[in-house]
């Protein structure tokens with residue numbers, strides 16, 4: 012294989028060098044590009060803590076073959092908002108107490124941004140179904156659903 | 171090692187000719203699980219998720235052609251959901267949104283697990299699977315494509331191009347039992363398709379045999395005993411239909427469930443689906 016390939020991450024072209032065969036996007040983001048926001052818990056697609064956007068679609072970074080994502084637009088939690096200026100979703104998670112240990116939070120923030128893009132006024136049932144790929148061991152989900160609803164309401168009010 | 175991202179069938183075939191042993195990857199939701207767990211080593215990879223010809227569908231009235239690269243998210247939504255509700259319902263039960271956004275029907279066929287959620291619907295619809303290699307194309311009925319658990323009639327170097335299914339008039343549904351609502355492999359599953367014009371009821375069972383099982387006795391019994399015009403079936407007919415579904419199952423005990431439970435479950439699901447298809451007593 013060529014010695015390097017280029018991924019488009021958070022608006023920047025990033026070279027990946029000396030990669031081994033079969034590396035996942037999650038691995039490359041964390042171990043080769045130093046983007047530690049996406050978490051890895053299961054590496055089996057089950058927990059969603061590695062969720063990123065790939066050409067605007069929410070995917071598990073651990074199930075994307077990194078070298079196969081050449082030419083696609085990748086957005087990670089680091090690309091959602093600049094440090095110190097949280098997105099409305101990030102702020103709502105803080106305000107609603109939807110963060111405890113925080114391990115699941117980057118994935119849930121990505122999933123919530125993706126959900127609200129597609130469905131600005133989701134029902135509770137829809138929120139539960141759409142976030143079913145993101146597992147949280149701490150919060151019990153009530154506050155997470157509350158956070159999502161707060162953003163939906165605030166965005167409607169702002170229109 | 172090499173990773174080739176094919177954007178056309180011609181490119182995919184060229185890549186396969188250069189690397190006959192290459193692993194094909196569409197959404198990667200089956201392949202990468204094995205790679206991450208260390209159960210599969212990949213050297214050469216041909217990505218087929220951006221092959222234009224595979225990522226399309228075509229509806230010509232009586233038939234629907236779904237390219238292998240069509241994702242569960244696409245199948246779950248209109249317009250495909252309106253043409254083949256049985257596949258749409260199955261799609262909605264696959265994994266999570268993250269899995270459905272990239273997981274494909276071609277990948278489900280490629281893996282061909284008896285628990286694959288797309289497969290009972292395809293069996294019930296009498297889907298035809300299209301395969302192609304640089305040497306030519308061939309098409310075979312789903313029942314001949316799936317030859318065993320995770321075993322198919324596909325030969326090395328062949329691409330799954332897609333499937334053709336009929337667009338039928340009549341109720342269709344898919345039901346699955348698992349330990350939770352989301353992100354679960356089927357313990358037992360049932361697809362039911364009615365064809366009001368052909369006056370047939372088709373029933374296929376998943377996760378209760380080495381392949382997807384069609385229940386020809388239950389189907390013949392239903393066709394002879396339901397009232398198609400009035401959407402009616404008696405309680406006795408529903409219960410006999412469920413019994414015939416149970417009898418057709420060939421389940422095993424494994425780490426996910428017991429044969430006994432699985433047999434019971436397909437009976438319950440088959441009866442429930444027949445009742446939904448024919449709501450009147």
Ligand SMILES: Cc1cc2nc3c(=O)[nH]c(=O)nc-3n(C[C@H](O)[C@H](O)[C@H](O)COP(=O)(O)OP(=O)(O)OC[C@H]3O[C@@H](n4cnc5c(N)ncnc54)[C@H](O)[C@@H]3O)c2cc1C
Pocket residue numbers: 055056057074193194195196197198199200201202203218224238239263264265266269272273274275276277278279280281285286287288328329330331353354355356
């Ligand atoms: C967390 C999780 C949950 C899941 N839940 C479910 C579920 O509920 N129900 C279910 O049915 N499945 C489930 N799966 C399995 C998987 O998502 C599905 O089987 C999916 O349809 C696979 O599609 P893919 O495109 O990702 O396949 P890939 O992983 O890309 O490929 C799967 C196999 O098919 C081959 N292949 C792919 N495309 C082609 C082609 N065009 N021609 C020839 N061969 C091809 C590959 O070489 C490979 O052997 C789950 C997986 C995960 C990780």
Ligand code: FES
Pocket residue numbers: 050051052053054055056057058059060061062071072073074
């Ligand atoms: S690490 Fe990717 S889903 Fe758990």
Ligand code: FES
Pocket residue numbers: 109110111112113114115116146147148149150
């Ligand atoms: S806050 Fe700990 S896993 Fe969700």
